Amino acid sequence: MKKFNNKYPKQVTMPLYKLLLLIFVTVLLTSVVTFASYKFGLNFGNDQQKSLNKIEEAYKQIDGDYYKDVDDQKLTEGAINGMIKSLDDPYSEYISSKDTTSYNEEISGDFVGIGAEMEVHDKYVRITSPMKDSPAEKAGIQPLDVITKVDNESIKDKSLKEIVNKVRGKKGTTVKLTIKRDNREPFDVKIKRDKIHLTSVNYSKKEDTAVISISKFQGKTTDELEDALKKAKKDQVNHVVLDLRNNPGGLLDEVVSSVNLFVDKNKPVIYLETKGDKPQAVETEHKKMPGLDKMNFSVLVNKGSASASEIFAGALQDYKIADVLGTTTFGKGIGQVHKEFKDSSILKYTNMRWLTPNKSYIHKKGIKPNKEIKAPEYEEIEIINPHKTYQLNDKSKEIKSIKIGLKALGYNINNKNESFDQNLETAVKSFQTDNKLQSNGIFTDKTTKKFIDLLRKKIQKEDLQLDHAIKYVHQ
Structure with missing residues (x-):
């Protein structure tokens, strides 16, 4: 294998006319930069100029000498992202050109799509609610409709972001959704995309x-x-x-x-x-x-x-x-x-x-x-991962959250510590029986999902913090 010896620089040769052209361009660019600096006040201090020279030198070195071809755009964006990261500021970021559309949609509240809120459900996504007067509502989409395919392509196990990107598109174009509703056979719904405004x-x-x-x-x-x-x-x-x-x-x-x-x-x-x-x-x-x-x-x-x-x-x-x-x-x-x-x-x-x-x-x-005015304790519990298992003798902060949530749902919980004790096991079995789940006292998968769903509905239905605020303003 041939080895490079870094001790000696590699020789670079070029025709005389190219050398003269390079000198001319360099002189021209230097003049332009000098004029711009004088005219528009673009003056860099010595330390800044040294830093810029170093960045330029590193860029040229990698671009010209890396063992594989490099993407100039990726190098540039990598340098910018590196500078942003060095700020240690969670609010500073670089948004690439391919992401600016979704970013602008987010801050404006306007996007092109079908106008339906979605959530991940059993490896697919389901509609939580179609927006009023939206293309989705006009096409007959209903809450709890499960989407299994987008334009004949299965969306099983895909992330919500991937699915949303597939459903959105250009105004006036059509997207075909395959819908599973109740016990009916899956059916297709074609929806024409339109501009949607999310009210704030x-x-x-x-x-x-x-x-x-x-x-x-x-x-x-x-x-x-x-x-x-x-x-x-x-x-x-x-x-x-x-x-x-x-x-x-x-x-x-x-x-x-x-x-x-x-x-x-x-x-x-x-x-x-x-x-x-x-x-x-x-x-x-x-x-x-x-x-x-x-x-x-x-x-x-x-x-x-x-x-x-x-x-x-x-x-x-x-x-x-x-x-x-x-x-x-x-x-x-x-x-x-x-x-x-x-x-x-x-x-x-x-x-x-x-x-x-x-x-x-x-x-x-x-x-x-x-x-x-504090919110109820169950509104601020730790997020429970449905893919994790919690059972007798386990100990974690999530278990404390399970206890708080089950107590809020009306089950007998005698303490709020982080231990999965026999009292909690009994309560979990009762919860599973009431919701027609396997009553084994193990908190995982379908039990967790049902628990999260019932707590979410309770929070939406009973806004105790708002109720206390309304009571206060009447004093």
Whole structure:
């Protein structure tokens, strides 16, 4: 085998005309860079220039001397991802051009598809609910329909993301789903894809209290919130609970315009503090929505309320427009900007921290509620893996969660420790018998899935934290 000796450099030869051309191009490029630096202020310090030279040198070395052909795009993206990783910042990321469509759909709330929510179920996926007036609903898709094939291709054991990508597509195109419903023979349904907007605001009424849930701050959230407030005015309610639990945040301009519905013109919503600069106010631009002064507002939050939802809660709290209820929020007091490249890829990175109107810095602290209202213990238990087995004499934190969940479902549990004891085994057997499962006292597979399903339904049906919040606003 031939070995390379790194002691001596390899010789490179080229025709004279190529050498002269290379010198000319190098001089030209140097002149352009020098002019651009002078003209546009693109001046790099010595340390920065050395770092850039090193990156360029490494790139050229790998591109020209690696033992196999390399993909230039992968090298570039790898370098960017490496820089992002070195920041040790979970909120900074590089989004490749192939992923920008789904990313933009996520922050805008708009996508092209059939308009149906799905979940993994017994190695396939099933419909949890078709959206109102969506192509799926119009095609007759029903809750609990199981999808077994997409365009004649089996989706067994595929991830939910893979299946969603297959179902989505270009507007006006058709997708064929093979559906299993109840005990009927599987049948095909053809659905024409269309543009779908996921609403971020939901309005409901409990007695004389309006509940307005905001799931995230995306495109059109302010319009949807304004419509919900108009419904509250029409219903002549005195109390409004703005539910921001598990709202992960969203777009800065959208949350500022949403706060503007409650806060008058030229008032700071937040202060942004960038590198080396003093905090700058981001102010409201319009008059507030008329007719809201007659209502009493409360904002309900939890540890899942983050970023833009904390901006919203913090502003209404500081201006004493609303009491904040619930538990301390997540504590994300930093913001990101997006740099889009010519190939549509996006560099998202943290470039600021923000403060509330009273100039409180909440990063890693969160917003503390005026009144603490905790959720039931069973809503915050550990996730139970259906593929794991828990049985007598086992010990783990998941077992404690099983005990809490079974007690909430009405079974006799005499302690909440992490040991799988005889008391738990008896309770599991009773649970299995009640749900027509094999009564062996072992918590796994179908038992776990049924347990998760019943707890999820209980949480959806009995929102005790919201009930306590409504009771508080009436005091």
